[in-house]
Amino acid sequence: MGRSASALEVERTLSAVAERALHLGARAGLDALVEATVRLTETSGAALYAGSRRVALAGLAPPVPARAHPQQMMKEGRTVLVLGEPCVDAADRQLLARLAALGSALLASQSREDASRAEQARLRQERMRMLELQSHRERVLARAAHDVRTPLLVLQGYIDMMTKGMAGVLTPSMQRYLERMGRAAAEMNVRLQRPPTEHAPVEDLRSLLSATFGPGRRTSARLELPTEPVRVRAPREALALLVRTLERLLVGAGASEMVLRLEAQDGARWRLSLQARAELPVPKRALESLERLARRLDAGLTVREAPEVALTMLLPGIPG
Incomplete structure (x- = not known):
């Protein structure tokens, strides 16, 4: 090697690489690790391998682990840090082994990041599929409601005409039956005009908030929730997506000292602060x-x- 690295230089390098990986991800940390190795040792090049797969390179490519001299390699499990020239000094090799250990930790972190990205992509696809299914369901329901409403209005028209005596004199029994038919037809028409959310199951929002912002979570907050159920007539998927979006917003803003409050507002709405x-x-x-x-x-x-994040949402609730 061109020079020996001091213990202080290695400590500073480890801290700098770890900080870069923390802010920019494990991939950036791996690149910074091999670049720092070349800078510290003034070797012609350095590469980091996971088994036989090269994951990072700086400078001239050194030999692959199978062909490299044993003194060119620092191993940590399946992770191998290969230098362009042999390192014969035992103290230097001990210090460089710490870089290889950090490389092994960064590779494990990269695997977790890749798995997390894959899971996020799967969840995005699942969310899009659910939204598409919901949109299709709403279109089908709207068409069905329109198809049913048209003959229903015709029936209501004939019922009104018969009630007014346009079809002849009605007996008391006939008048009573027509009134019942008219009320049933009017009620059916009102139901057909209700939005899809009116038919959604009732959900208690407290459990979703506690699961995401309760103690032990990365976005833990001081929760001030009511003792009675928070009845929101909305699909559980929509409420779960709302809570996840709030979490994503807070994580992206680097939020701390969070206070989440839920209270009744005007009898039929819930105020989420x-x-x-x-x-x-x-x-x-x-x-x-x-x-x-x-x-x-x-x-x-x-x-x-500014000066702090303050969010208020009024959710339609169900009295009683």
Whole structure:
């Protein structure tokens, strides 16, 4: 090697690489690791291998582990750090072994990040599929309601005409039967005109909020929830998506000291209030997703971003 690295230099390098990986991801940390190795040792090149697969390279490519000299390699499990020239000094090899150990940890972190990205992609696809199914269901229901409403209006018209005596004199029994038929037809017409959310199952929002923002979670907040069930007539998928979007917004803003409060408002609505200290601006995409969800749930939404994040949402509830 061109030079020996001191213990202090290695410590500083480990801290810098770890910080870069923390902020930019494990991939950036792996690249920074091999670049720092070349800079510290002034070797012609360095590469990091996971088994026989090269995952990072800086400078000239050294030999693959199968052909490299044993003193060119520092191993940590299946992770191998290969230098361009042999390192014969035992103290230097001990220090460089710490870089190989960090490389092994970064590779494990990269595997977790890849798995997380794959899971997020799967969840996005599943969400899009569910939204598409819901949209198709709403279109089918709208067509069915229209097809049923048309003959229903014709029946109501004939019932009104017969009630007014346009078809001749009615006996008391006939008058009573027509009135019942008219009320049933009118009620059916009203039901057909209700939006799909009116028929959604009743959900208790407290369990979803506690599962996401309760103690031990990465977005834990001080929860102030009512003792009675929070009855929101909305699909559970929509409410779960609302809670996940709130979590994504807070994580993106680097939020801390969070307080989440839920209380009754005007008898038929629930007021969801969230306050937090933020280190970063509120992510635009998360905020746009939250606004779309608010429109979908017929909820009022107000957001203030400075000097702290303050969010208020009025959710339609069910009295009693």
